[in-house]
Amino acid sequence: TQSTRPQRLLAAVHKKATRGNPRSVVKAIDEFCNQNEWAMNVGNEKGSEILDSVVSETNPGCVLELGTYCGYSTVRIASLLPPHAQLITLEFNPDNAAVARQVIAWAGVAEKVRLVEGESGEWIPKMKEQFGVKTFDLVFLDHWKNRYLLDTKLMEECGLLKKGSVLLADNVVCPGAPDYLEYIRNSPQYKSQFFKSHLEYTKAEDGLEKSVFLG
Numbered sequence: 001t002q003s004t005r006p007q008r009l010l011a012a013v014h015k016k017a018t019r020g021n022p023r024s025v026v027k028a029i030d031e032f033c034n035q036n037e038w039a040m041n042v043g044n045e046k047g048s049e050i051l052d053s054v055v056s057e058t059n060p061g062c063v064l065e066l067g068t069y070c071g072y073s074t075v076r077i078a079s080l081l082p083p084h085a086q087l088i089t090l091e092f093n094p095d096n097a098a099v100a101r102q103v104i105a106w107a108g109v110a111e112k113v114r115l116v117e118g119e120s121g122e123w124i125p126k127m128k129e130q131f132g133v134k135t136f137d138l139v140f141l142d143h144w145k146n147r148y149l150l151d152t153k154l155m156e157e158c159g160l161l162k163k164g165s166v167l168l169a170d171n172v173v174c175p176g177a178p179d180y181l182e183y184i185r186n187s188p189q190y191k192s193q194f195f196k197s198h199l200e201y202t203k204a205e206d207g208l209e210k211s212v213f214l215g
């Protein structure tokens with residue numbers, strides 16, 4: 001039977017990356033996507049210039065990632081977390097989640113990561129009771145682009161954001177999240193900043209929006 005792209009990406013990680021070395025896992029995935037097959041990981045340009053620097057400057061104790069896919073950004077974030085910090089990552093697609101679990105394990109960051117399979121609309125309201133979350137210091141939005149706004153409002157309603165919480169949204173140009181941008185840039189409850197970049201592994205325009213919740 002035919003393998004899937006995530007399965008071929010995982011095979012490249014097993015072949016090229018050193019077990020327990022998160023940087024080598026990130027490098028192996030970027031090489032696979034540059035040389036073999038495009039895949040929708042945040043990628044090295046947006047990853048190193050924007051995601052890594054926002055994670056490092058936020059120094060978060062509790063992170064939520066919406067959209068795990070193959071675990072590329074999960075590994076990037078987890079490798080930058082302080083000791084005892086926790087990253088909860090939500091993936092809707094069980095096949096992708098299965099690949100992500102193995103990528104995360106190979107990178108050696110599994111003890112910092114809680115991968116939850118299911119819908120953000122269902123799981124966000126359960127974060128406090130199920131995982132003992134108080135509030136998130138950082139949220140990386142990288143799932144269905146038409147759910148960014150819905151889930152941001154849901155996180156507000158569930159009291160999961162506190163003064164200073166950072167939202168970082170991928171793909172606000174390509175594929176785009178126009179309703180999210182309209183809301184977050186005009187809301188008095190957020191201070192937003194756009195970081196221009198390029199769509200992973202391409203020359204197409206893209207960028208991330210960083211928004212700080214003002215409480």
Ligand SMILES: O=C(NCCCCCn1ccnc1)c1cc(-c2ccc(F)cc2)cc(O)c1O
Pocket residue numbers: 040041042066067068090091092093118119120142143144145170171174175199200
């Ligand atoms: O759709 C994307 N991500 C969500 C995938 C499904 C999430 C499922 N899920 C997880 C949790 N809750 C729901 C995405 C797409 C592209 C892209 C860009 C150009 C193009 F021509 C084709 C595709 C680039 C990205 O960087 C992306 O992130």
Ligand SMILES: [Mg+2]
Pocket residue numbers: 040041042142170171
């Ligand atoms: Mg993305």
